[in-house]
Amino acid sequence: MATNDFETRHAAGDGSGTLADEIILTTDRDAIVTEAPKERFRLGFFSTACLLINRMIGTGIFNSPGTVIRGTNSTGGAMLLWFAGTLYGLAGIHVYIEYGLNVPRYVIDGIEQAVPRSGADLHYLQYVYRWWYYKKDTVLLSGCLFGISFICIGNMASNCIAFAVRVLAAADVGQGTLNNNGLVRGIALAAAAFACIIHSVSRRGGIWLSNFLACVKVGILLLIIVAAIRVGVLGKGVIQGNFQTAFTAVTDTKKLKATGAHDLARVDGGARGYAKAFLSIIFAFSGFDQANYVLGEISRPRKTYPRAAFFAVGLVSVLYIVINVCYMAVVTAFEQQHGLANSPSPELVALLFFKHAFPSDTNSPDRAFNALLALSSFGNVIVMTYTAARMKQEIAKQGFLPFPQFLGRNFDVSLGRLVVYLRTKGLHLRFITPENHREPTPVGALLLHLLSCIILIFATFGMEALDAYDLLSGLIAYLTTAWFGTFLALGILILRVFGPPQTENSGPGQPEKTWKEMTKGSGINSYLSVACALLYLVLNLFPVIVSWIQSAVTLDASATLAWWLVPGISWIVLGFSFAWWVGFLVLANYRSKKQQKEFVYEIRPEFDWAEPGRHGDGEGRGDDGKVLAHETVVLAWVGGEMGMFAESEGWEEGRRERRLRGKRLKHRQGTVVSVEESRAPGRTDFDEFDLGEEYGGDERQESGMWRA
Secondary structure, eight states: OHHHHTTTOSOTTTSOOOHHHHHHHHHGGGEEEEEOOOGGGSBOHHHHHHHHHHHHSSSHHHHHHHHHHHHHOSHHHHHHHHHHHHHHHHHHHHHHHHHHTTOSEEEETTEEEEOOOTTTHHHHHHHHOOOSEEETTEEEHHHHHHHHHHHHHOSOHHHHHHHHHHHHHHTTOOHHHHTOHHHHHHHHHHHHHHHHHHHHHOHHHHHHHHHHHHHHHHHHHHHHHHHHHHHHHTTOOOHHHHHHTTTSOSSOHHHHHHHTOGGGGGOOOSHHHHHHHHHHHHHHHTTTTHHHHTGGGBSSHHHHHHHHHHHHHHHHHHHHHHHHHHHHHHSOHHHHHHOSTTOSSOOOHHHHHHHHHSOOSSSHHHHHHHHHHHHHHHHHHHHHHHHHHHHHHHHHTTSOSSSHHHHHSOBOOOHHHHHHHHHHTTOOOTTOOGGGGOOOBOHHHHHHHHHHHHHHHHHTTTSOHHHHHHHHHHHIIIIIIIIHHHHHHHHHHHHHHHOOOOOTTOOTTOOOOOHHHHHHTTTOOHHHHHHHHHHHHHHHHHHHHHTTSOOSSOOOTTTSOOTTHHHHHHHHHHHHHHHHHHHHHHHHHHHHHHSOEEEEEEEEEEEEESSTTSSOOSSOOOSSOEEEEEEEEEEEEEEHHHHHHTTSHHHHHHHHHHHHHOOOOOOOSSOEEEOOBOSBTTBOOOOOOOHHHHHTOHHHHHHTSSOO
16 A cells, blocks of 8 residues: 555666665555545534533543542532532633644645644644653653553543443342442443444444434433422422531531541542542543544534534533532432432432432332433443544554554454445345445554453452442543643643744744744634643642542541552553653664664655635635645664664655655545654654656646645
């Protein structure tokens, strides 16, 4: 596939090529070639909004309220934290929109511009934190820390376990079966595998399922609101009692401690209790960054993405506040902390809500609501599988993972391919249009995602399902959201104060731009940017730091996780990620000295207009800028003289010469522009070139197949 793109590598006529040509012949075998979805298969406003809604509304809004009120030990403190969570979500989405519309940066036709692409935090961190690397702009420490950490814990093992528990509860199998760790883990594994299979065989089918489940989740929250109104009309609410003593301790921990009550393990109220409570809120709001994971697959991203993002996050924020008021209106604060009388463990506040809102002598309401919770959890599994696999595909392209070609490429194992094959055998499935399900998918990355999920599901095998959920969701909230979110927020402030890294080849005589000038075209207000970054920084730092403070109340170790477990494991994962990066440096040094091999890393992007032909100007130009249409990433170890030459000026000159000799470009709905990206997002090494003159191809230029 790659060799067709570079069929003119050798000097014409004599069959011999330069040393640079030999390197390309070697490295093209290791090329990772990916192509963006066709325009009609890209995510529109509705699908993008549903992606965010489906990811944000998961198990958090049903599991977190109990954790929050136990951590704050007051209804007023709990509601304040939920308001802080709303600010966190809105500030966070502004930070991600600012990055998404302005990073990475390229020089195309001599004009510096940003091109939205998938990869989110990976590219944003590498754009800001550029020091400590294998070679300049190659295998950066910041990218490796995030990449390895995300591979380790960036999956939905926690929601798979929650799904399993809710399925069993809906089936009314009894407490003994619910405590069967083997059965719970088996169902969780089946959910994870099913999600990976769906996204492997039909990208579009997975998106349709995600959209449907997002609508179901909004319906569940609206059902809770309607039920609370019904309780209020019947005069059975308890909201007045809950808020009359809003900042009075719900549970007197001193009295409980004196009596040695077991319930003490469920209540905190100190600084660490607030930190743990806010971590659970962060988990409930987490997911607003998911669109950035697949930004390269969104139609007209500069318009669609910010509109869909603010709509989705705003809607979810309003629903979360209203839902917590509904909980307070129906369920007493003491029940939210401890469950119903004689309950062996705290129950979900949402489940207690339904027991009070729909009292029944049977457990039918409980079973029905558990079924809805199972759907909600499964929706999270579906959407995270779609987005996380794309993120892991981007991580594989950085070159520090084994088997990068397998993990970074797309493969056609689609349902559409099977339908076409069956048609050749005389079997026609009329209800499936193969063209709608014939897109290549990141099968290798999906398998990696499934493997990491399996490891975490069985690593927590000795824990009760509730503890396993708390641990795994806490790791996601602490590390991938709060810890790296801290550095993303700090990165915005760094760009504002010290300016962005210089974009190479931005044109002769062009002055360096400030970050304010770079972001002006994307509609980012400087003052709002700084305010959101500061707020996002503080709200992320709070749980990151305070989680290390041991609670003043000695908790019952048999009833809860050790206080240090979530931050401790998170830092162990960070240490492992750092060790991975050091290991790559050691391996590279060994191969350089002992095997005379050097690591070659090159990116060849191609761009198209986001809105081809919208204005009918004859050149296919639109008013939403460029998008990434096609990308070739070369990762290879080349040896001997070739390896040394790859680091010399001759390599750069040979690369330019090959481009001038011509590269066959793919025709995608109009004009395609091909330039070369720098070895990390944000720093470019482009050269203007003219394909038409080399090929005598005026006709080809006019037809749109070549870009002069």
